Amino acid sequence: MKSLIRLRMSSHDAHYGGNLVDGARILQLFGDVATELLIMNDGDEGLFRAYDNVEFLAPVYAGDYIEATGEIISFGTTSRKMVFEAKKIIVPRPDVNDSACDILKEPIVVCRASGTCVVSKEKQRKNQEVDCNGKANCNCCHMWRRGYEGK
Numbered sequence: 001m002k003s004l005i006r007l008r009m010s011s012h013d014a015h016y017g018g019n020l021v022d023g024a025r026i027l028q029l030f031g032d033v034a035t036e037l038l039i040m041n042d043g044d045e046g047l048f049r050a051y052d053n054v055e056f057l058a059p060v061y062a063g064d065y066i067e068a069t070g071e072i073i074s075f076g077t078t079s080r081k082m083v084f085e086a087k088k089i090i091v092p093r094p095d096v097n098d099s100a101c102d103i104l105k106e107p108i109v110v111c112r113a114s115g116t117c118v119v120s121k122e123k124q125r126k127n128q129e130v131d132c133n134g135k136a137n138c139n140c141c142h143m144w145r146r147g148y149e150g151k
Helices: 023-042
Strands: 002-008 014-016 047-056 065-075 079-092 101-118
Touching: 002 023, 023 047, 023 065, 023 079, 023 101, 065 101
Parallel strands: none
Antiparallel strands: 002 065, 047 101, 065 079, 079 101
16 A cells, blocks of 8 residues: 655745755655555554654755655554655756756655554554555455455
């Protein structure tokens, strides 16, 4: 299960000199991606419990278009392990004119992260398909999770 958000960083997102965007803004996008994934999977927004890894790999500036993606990679009873990536896909070109932009031939990865979200059992409203190893989208022995309950 995957999610994607694409948006332009505005001058309001620029927090530092030279129109540099705060890395926390990228983590906010990852939070929105995680929320969408939880809604798609569980029918509930859930909560972000913790990041276990965050790597800021390239600067982001006002005017950059960022594509943030995420994927649930494993399930627990209430936990959802996710990985995230943010790429710069369009950059402004003020050297050409004040409204020029270029689509990058090769997107630039600006941030990667992984973390865990939780949805309490009583708030889970959708069935899941989970295999014995906690991997998503498997059709093995957990028939009860798909509504068969011994039928």
